[in-house]
Amino acid sequence: MALAPKQQIPSIYHRRIGDIVVTSLSDGILVRTNEMMHGVSPEQGKTHLDAAFRTEFALSINAFVLHMKDKLVLVETGSGNYFGDVAGHLVGNLKAAGIAPEKIESILLTHMHPDHSAGLTDLATGRKVFPNAELVMHENEPKHWFDDAAMAKGTEREKKFMFQQGREQTTPYKSAWRLLKQGEVLPGITAIPAPGHTPGHTAYLIESQGERLLIWGDTVHIPEVQVPRPEVAMVVDTDPAGAVASRKRIFDMAASERMLVTGMHLHFPGFGHIARQQSGYAFVPEAWRQAL
Numbered sequence: 001m002a003l004a005p006k007q008q009i010p011s012i013y014h015r016r017i018g019d020i021v022v023t024s025l026s027d028g029i030l031v032r033t034n035e036m037m038h039g040v041s042p043e044q045g046k047t048h049l050d051a052a053f054r055t056e057f058a059l060s061i062n063a064f065v066l067h068m069k070d071k072l073v074l075v076e077t078g079s080g081n082y083f084g085d086v087a088g089h090l091v092g093n094l095k096a097a098g099i100a101p102e103k104i105e106s107i108l109l110t111h112m113h114p115d116h117s118a119g120l121t122d123l124a125t126g127r128k129v130f131p132n133a134e135l136v137m138h139e140n141e142p143k144h145w146f147d148d149a150a151m152a153k154g155t156e157r158e159k160k161f162m163f164q165q166g167r168e169q170t171t172p173y174k175s176a177w178r179l180l181k182q183g184e185v186l187p188g189i190t191a192i193p194a195p196g197h198t199p200g201h202t203a204y205l206i207e208s209q210g211e212r213l214l215i216w217g218d219t220v221h222i223p224e225v226q227v228p229r230p231e232v233a234m235v236v237d238t239d240p241a242g243a244v245a246s247r248k249r250i251f252d253m254a255a256s257e258r259m260l261v262t263g264m265h266l267h268f269p270g271f272g273h274i275a276r277q278q279s280g281y282a283f284v285p286e287a288w289r290q291a292l
């Protein structure tokens with residue numbers, strides 16, 4: 001009798017957008033409680049989980065490779081070794097997809113939190129994981145996370161996982177930083193600032209041959225709650241009201257324009273549409289496709 005598998009296969013999914021192949025890669029999964037949300041009681045949290053047939057708030061951590069015509073771009077870098085075995089699998093999945101980290105030429109960050117930027121540098125050796133990549137992010141990210149006065153106001157956990165992590169992970173790339181405000185990042189990629197979760201939180205719109213994909217970063221952390229109730233902010237939002245406003249604006253745009261969307265915490269592989277409901281929204285996952 002054949003032995004039953006003991007672990008999951010590599011988590012990789014390809015989706016074509018015009019001339020660009022977008023590869024969704026899983027870095028892993030974090031499990032969190034309703035305490036990471038503002039104003040959601042344990043009873044309400046359980047109601048949302050029951051409605052979704054889930055028993056826990058499990059957050060996918062996704063990253064995306066964009067196979068452009070003449071460039072290999074990585075959006076986010078996963079969490080490195082900051083969260084133990086449950087995450088930090090991005091590089092393994094990249095290699096399983098046949099993509100050597102040395103081949104990545106541009107890294108786009110949506111923001112500088114540990115599940116997004118902590119895969120940049122191997123702290124044990126001090127070496128860059130992506131030695132040939134420029135690092136692209138909104139100018140307000142380093143401005144905030146390198147601000148000692150802002151850091152002094154943070155909790156110990158925020159100091160270590162947000163400020164210190166952001167600094168130690170991005171500093172080795174400093175000579176290859178490219179800071180943006182908004183607009184074209186590369187041909188076919190447009191930065192759309194969506195501040196609130198962090199000061200420089202940014203979504204990226206991918207366009208090719210009339211097809212579009214919005215990679216919305218952390219517009220949603222907990223799909224079971226924040227899609228039906230976009231007014232629910234996260235404890236880790238630097239500006240909760242701003243994060244809610246950005247989420248509502250992005251949901252409105254994506255629903256009105258029937259945009260294909262994906263995000264870092266939508267359940268892997270994370271492609272789908274956002275549909276307006278009587279109150280709030282619903283996320284409609286896209287069916288798996290064989291053909292590219």
Ligand SMILES: [Zn+2]
Nearest residue numbers: 113115218264
């Ligand atoms: Zn995140």
